Structures are given as structure tokens and as C-alpha cells.
Amino acid sequence: MDLRGCDLSGVDLAGFDLRGADLRGARLDGATLHGADLRDARLGAASLAHADAGGARFDRSEGYELVAPGLDARDASFVGADWARARLPGAKLGGACLTGARFDGADLASVDLSPAYAPSGMSVATAPGGTTATPRSLPAVASPLTSGVCTS
DSSP states (O other), rough: OBOOOOOOOTTTOOOOOOTOOOOOBBOOOBBOOOTBBOOBBBBBOOOOOBBBBBTBOOOOOEEEEOOOOOBBBBTTTTOOBBBBOOOOOTOOOOBBOOOTTTTTTTBBBTBBSSSOOOOOBBBOOOOOOOOSSSSSSOOOOOOTTTTTTOOO
């Protein structure tokens, strides 16, 4: 599904199947993505400012330079996602499954990561001059996604 550059700001996409969708450069500011399936979606340079993505599936998604201040993605799944250089200040990721997720060079200032589940770790590397501010590893805690087991 090609949605590159579309303005979907404020649109209710709760529960939508957007697997593999190309959303590069799209605007989803304030959109409702609660429970949406965005596995394998391409989100590079998209804007999800203050979007409600609680319980959404972002597994294996690509979000290079995604802009999402205030994103609410509590209890979402990011298994194997690559959101390098994403800007996520103030995002809420509590209860999220971050197994194998990459946030290299991302701006994670003031991101709420507790509790989050990352049994196989999560990659976070600070870009030169970057403002990445997050722990390099998270405690393995029970995830509400699949009765304490974080899978894709």
C-alpha cells in the first residue's frame, strides 16, 4: 500500500492492517493507531507527533529519521524494528516489546521506557553530537503482549 507523503493527521486508523505499507514522509500527527498492524511498514521521515499507537505492531518496521515527539506507544511491539536516527522526545514506550529493536543515533530524550521488555536487548548507539539519552539495556520484565512472552 503506497501512502508516501499522505496527510493522515488526526485520522482514526485503530486496528487497521497496514502491514508492509509505505508511509515514508507521511504525516500521522495526532492519528489513532491503537492496535494497528504496521509490521514491515516503511516509516522513514514520517511524522507521528502525539499519535496514539498503544498496542500497535511495529515489528520489523523501518523508521529512519521518523519524527514522533510525544508518541504514545505503550504496550506496542517493536521486535526487530529499525528506527535509527528517529526523534522520539517524550515518547511513552512503557510495556513495549523492544526485542532486537534498533534506535541507533535516535533522540530518546525523556522517553518513558519503564517497564519495557527487551530480553534480547535493544541497540542504542549515540550519533556524533547526538542527544540520545537512554539506558543501553533494559530489564526483562513481563510483557502484556503475549502473557509475559515477547514474540513477533
